[in-house]
Amino acid sequence: MMLVSFTAKGVQHWGTTAPGGVVALSGAFPQWRSLRNVIEAGAIAQILAAAQGRPASHREGSFTYDPPIPDPEKIICVGVNFPDRNAEYKDGQDAPPNPSLFIRFPRSFTGHDQPLIRPPESPQLDYEGEIAVVIGKPGRRIPETQAPDHIAALTLCNEGTIRDWVRHAKFNVTQGKNWDRSGAMGPGLVPFTDPAQIADIQLTTRVNGEVRQQDRTSQMLFPIARQIAYISTFTTLAPGDIIVTGTPTGAGARFDPPLWLKPGDVVEVEAEGIGILRNGVADERTGA
Structure with a gap:
C-alpha cells in the first residue's frame, strides 16, 4: 500500500x-x-x-x-553520485569531496502516468531515473548515524532535464532542471521503516522497454545518510522536504548521437521495493 x-x-x-x-x-x-x-x-x-x-x-x-508531495518546502537534488556517472566527466577526479547539489521547483514535476512535457525551445528532453527520500522529522546538523530516523518515505523520480539549457551560462544547472512538468515523481510514497530499504537496491530506467540506466544504491559515492547529514549542515530539513539522490550513467545525452525523448516514448523508472514510475512524452501546447 x-x-x-x-x-x-x-x-x-x-x-x-x-x-x-x-x-x-x-x-x-x-x-x-x-x-x-x-x-x-x-x-x-x-x-x-x-x-x-x-x-x-x-x-x-x-x-x-499528482506528485505525492505537491507542496514541499524544498526539493534538493544530488548530482554525479554514481562512479560511472562521475567518470563521464573525464576530469581525472575519482570522486568529489562533497555532494554536488541543485534545487528544483515543485512545478517542474508531474505525476505517474502523466506525460513529461517537451518545450518548443529545445528538443533535448532527457531522462534521469532516481530514488527520492521524503523527510519526516525536522533536523539541522543531523549525524549520519541518525539520518535514517529522519526519513518518512521513499518514492521515485524521473529528473527530466533540458540538456542544452543546462549549459546556457558559465555556472548553472537551474535553467535546464526546472521546465514545467519536465520531470515526474511517484507513483506514491512507500513508508520507510528500515535502512535495508535503501542500502542495496537496484535502480533501473527503461525507455520503450530498453534498459538505459541500471545500478545499485550500494554503489553511490555519497550514501543517502551522508546526503542528509551534509545538506542539514547548511539548511534545516523540514517534514515533506524531498532529496533526489542521484542517477546512474546512461542518460540520453551520453549516446552518440544523443537519444532525446520524443512524443510517443514511454519512460519507466523502477526500484526494488518502491515500484515503477511510468511517463509518456508530449509536446507543450503553446496555443494558436
Whole structure:
C-alpha cells in the first residue's frame, strides 16, 4: 500500500492505493491538507490503518496521479553520485569531496502516468531515473548515524532535464532542471521503516522497454545518510522536504548521437521495493 496524491473531477485528494484504484482519505482527515501535513503530524501509520479493508473510492481511469508531495518546502537534488556517472566527466577526479547539489521547483514535476512535457525551445528532453527520500522529522546538523530516523518515505523520480539549457551560462544547472512538468515523481510514497530499504537496491530506467540506466544504491559515492547529514549542515530539513539522490550513467545525452525523448516514448523508472514510475512524452501546447 502506497500513500498517493491524485486529482478527480478537478479536485485534489490524498489517500492510499487499493485494488483497482485509490482510496480518498483527505475528506476524513480535513486537518491535513496534503500528505506533507500528514508526514509533519507523524500520522502515516494512522492513515494506513484507516485505509485497511476499504474498497477503492476512485477506480483506475477516473483520476490522475499528482506528485505525492505537491507542496514541499524544498526539493534538493544530488548530482554525479554514481562512479560511472562521475567518470563521464573525464576530469581525472575519482570522486568529489562533497555532494554536488541543485534545487528544483515543485512545478517542474508531474505525476505517474502523466506525460513529461517537451518545450518548443529545445528538443533535448532527457531522462534521469532516481530514488527520492521524503523527510519526516525536522533536523539541522543531523549525524549520519541518525539520518535514517529522519526519513518518512521513499518514492521515485524521473529528473527530466533540458540538456542544452543546462549549459546556457558559465555556472548553472537551474535553467535546464526546472521546465514545467519536465520531470515526474511517484507513483506514491512507500513508508520507510528500515535502512535495508535503501542500502542495496537496484535502480533501473527503461525507455520503450530498453534498459538505459541500471545500478545499485550500494554503489553511490555519497550514501543517502551522508546526503542528509551534509545538506542539514547548511539548511534545516523540514517534514515533506524531498532529496533526489542521484542517477546512474546512461542518460540520453551520453549516446552518440544523443537519444532525446520524443512524443510517443514511454519512460519507466523502477526500484526494488518502491515500484515503477511510468511517463509518456508530449509536446507543450503553446496555443494558436
